[in-house]
Amino acid sequence: MRYEVIGPMAERFDEVLTPEALDFLVALDSEFAARRVALLDTRRARRDRYATGQLPDFLPETAGIRADPTWRVAPPAPGLVDRRVEITGPTDRKMTVNALNSGAKVWLADFEDATAPTWHNVISGQLNLIDALDRRIDFTDPRGKRYALGEELATIVVRPRGWHLVEKGIAVDGRPISASLVDFGLYLFHCARRQLDAGAGPYFYLPKLEGHREARLWNDIFVFAQRYLGLPQGTIRATTLIETITAAFEMEEILYELREHSAGLNAGRWDYIFSVIKNFGQWPDFVLPDRSEVTMTVPFMRAYTELLVSTCHRRGAHAIGGMAAFIPSRDPEVNEVALGRVRADKRREAGDGFDGSWVAHPGLVDTCRAEFDAVLGERPNQLARLRDDVSVTAADLLAVDKTPGQVTAAGLRSNIAVALRYVDAWLGGTGAVALWNLMEDAATAEIARCQVWQWLHHGTPLADGGCVTEDLVRSILAAELTALTTGREGTERDRAEQAARIVEDTALGEDLPAFFTTGAYARYLRPNRKPDLSAG
Numbered sequence: 013m014r015y016e017v018i019g020p021m022a023e024r025f026d027e028v029l030t031p032e033a034l035d036f037l038v039a040l041d042s043e044f045a046a047r048r049v050a051l052l053d054t055r056r057a058r059r060d061r062y063a064t065g066q067l068p069d070f071l072p073e074t075a076g077i078r079a080d081p082t083w084r085v086a087p088p089a090p091g092l093v094d095r096r097v098e099i100t101g102p103t104d105r106k107m108t109v110n111a112l113n114s115g116a117k118v119w120l121a122d123f124e125d126a127t128a129p130t131w132h133n134v135i136s137g138q139l140n141l142i143d144a145l146d147r148r149i150d151f152t153d154p155r156g157k158r159y160a161l162g163e164e165l166a167t168i169v170v171r172p173r174g175w176h177l178v179e180k181g182i183a184v185d186g187r188p189i190s191a192s193l194v195d196f197g198l199y200l201f202h203c204a205r206r207q208l209d210a211g212a213g214p215y216f217y218l219p220k221l222e223g224h225r226e227a228r229l230w231n232d233i234f235v236f237a238q239r240y241l242g243l244p245q246g247t248i249r250a251t252t253l254i255e256t257i258t259a260a261f262e263m264e265e266i267l268y269e270l271r272e273h274s275a276g277l278n279a280g281r282w283d284y285i286f287s288v289i290k291n292f293g294q295w296p297d298f299v300l301p302d303r304s305e306v307t308m309t310v311p312f313m314r315a316y317t318e319l320l321v322s323t324c325h326r327r328g329a330h331a332i333g334g335m336a337a338f339i340p341s342r343d344p345e346v347n348e349v350a351l352g353r354v355r356a357d358k359r360r361e362a363g364d365g366f367d368g369s370w371v372a373h374p375g376l377v378d379t380c381r382a383e384f385d386a387v388l389g390e391r392p393n394q395l396a397r398l399r400d401d402v403s404v405t406a407a408d409l410l411a412v413d414k415t416p417g418q419v420t421a422a423g424l425r426s427n428i429a430v431a432l433r434y435v436d437a438w439l440g441g442t443g444a445v446a447l448w449n450l451m452e453d454a455a456t457a458e459i460a461r462c463q464v465w466q467w468l469h470h471g472t473p474l475a476d477g478g479c480v481t482e483d484l485v486r487s488i489l490a491a492e493l494t495a496l497t498t499g500r501e502g503t504e505r506d507r508a509e510q511a512a513r514i515v516e517d518t519a520l521g522e523d524l525p526a527f528f529t530t531g532a533y534a535r536y537l538r539p540n541r542k543p544d545l546s547a548g
């Protein structure tokens with residue numbers, strides 16, 4: 013097999029893209045690329061079945077795994093015993109230093125929801141991880157602010173991109189390679205030994221899995237990679253995000269497949285909501301109210317998190333909570349509301365038995381820690397707290413019609429504005445942004461554009477009068493585009509117009525595309541350093 017590096021070699025990229033590291037990626041690709049493609053076909057077929065009215069259920073063929081009380085996942089690895097606060101964020105240099113110094117126990121170094129997958133972001137992110145482990149990442153920014161690693165650093169857990177994405181910057185036999193394999197493979201190749209030397213290990217978060225066969229693929233990749241690199245089997249640890257409705261029916265099986273390498277499950281709430289709309293959005297019983305009303309306490313979300321905690325603890329695995337999207341604000345009143353919402357969210361999670369949770373911003377670390385401290389005290393986790401009181405059925409997981417709330421004109425406008433502005437930022441190379449006091453990333457933007465599609469598809473009535481029509485959506489999109497482009501010239505203006513086209517293509521069509529990122533990446537993000545504005 014022949015590889016070709018298509019992305020340009022910026023300064024020091026040769027330290028990441030060494031011949032040996034590229035050989036490793038090729039070995040991963042030749043062993044696993046076909047299985048990835050087959051699993052993506054399975055995803056499509058499953059979605060087609062849901063389109064004909066079938067609903068998911070717990071699998072009869074794996075009932076034995078669920079009924080067997082004897083198996084457990086591996087005990088927590090060094091650095092992953094106490095995970096009461098985890099900060100997430102992209103891997104640019106400043107965020108890397110800030111996240112590692114934030115006081116959180118874990119940093120989820122994100123190549124997924126929080127990163128726009130430009131070639132530059134992907135490779136420089138890997139370089140930053142290497143530099144952080146070598147403690148040569150300190151720098152002074154143009155404002156004169158000094159960034160330097162402190163003494164007590166968060167444990168790094170890398171989240172590679174999901175199976176749906178490819179990386180065009182590296183081709184194997186003329187095809188773009190799987191983005192998951194690039195992010196996983198480069199990090200493992202360069203950083204596994206560095207992490208072991210530092211007393212931790214190569215740890216991962218696995219995003220957007222749709223079932224246990226995808227977990228089995230990851231497990232087989234881990235076994236192969238450890239053998240290839242001479243690492244003891246079981247060195248890698250992975251926390252799987254349960255962020256699709258289909259994976260919610262296979263939590264036990266996912267833990268089982270990965271058990272030697274598993275570090276638990278995480279409640280990826282935003283992609284979860286996206287997945288519910290994506291899979292069942294065409295059915296009237298699944299129409300959701302305004303995004304702000306789909307909270308963690310509505311019945312179908314509550315069922316999902318309760319099942320997650322009880323499943324994890326029965327198997328000795330960490331249950332990690334999700335992201336409250338509120339971020340600190342410089343406006344004291346707004347800030348107080350945001351902190352209050354985050355506090356309530358983390359209090360509920362700690363009380364429910366989660367072992368820790370996520371924050372999106374260093375300013376929220378203390379809030380999250382205080383809530384988990386109040387429940388955990390000196391204990392590093394609450395794995396011993398079995399939730400035998402929990403009993404969740406398939407109907408509970410699918411009780412979307414019990415979600416209270418309304419669809420409003422403001423909710424529709426907000427979704428259109430968020431989708432447009434987020435996609436615009438993403439095309440410009442930024443994968444997480446603050447919009448109207450909320451953290452928005454790929455998962456939340458997917459909800460926004462899918463809700464527009466869903467309401468349009470059903471001609472959903474608006475609580476304020478009228479209903480959602482194509483004319484209405486187009487007129488709001490046009491107004492939001494005007495607002496966004498005011499004062500912009502040239503390529504900046506072109507980028508906003510591209511973003512509007514992406515929103516149109518992925519929210520206004522007859523069919524609902526599975527991800528906006530796949531088409532937008534194929535068409536607009538070229539593996540050159542600057543976003544390519546000549547496409548379309």
Ligand SMILES: CC(=O)SCCNC(=O)CCNC(=O)[C@H](O)C(C)(C)COP(=O)(O)OP(=O)(O)OC[C@H]1O[C@@H](n2cnc3c(N)ncnc32)[C@H](O)[C@@H]1OP(=O)(O)O
Nearest residue numbers: 100101107110111125126282335372373444445451453455
């Ligand atoms: C659905 C999911 O998957 S959730 C997980 C994926 N999403 C994320 O990880 C989002 C992470 N959060 C972020 O990217 C950022 O917080 C944003 C974009 C939402 C807001 O960032 P900003 O606009 O820079 O916020 P703000 O100005 O308040 O930041 C203050 C400081 O904190 C830093 N900071 C903010 N968030 C983070 C973070 N997550 N990690 C590290 N540093 C951070 C900023 O870099 C800034 O540093 P500086 O003072 O040295 O310049």
Ligand SMILES: O=CC(=O)O
Nearest residue numbers: 280281282283455
């Ligand atoms: O990745 C997390 C999510 O909520 O989505």
Ligand SMILES: [Mg+2]
Nearest residue numbers: 125280283455
């Ligand atoms: Mg997600």
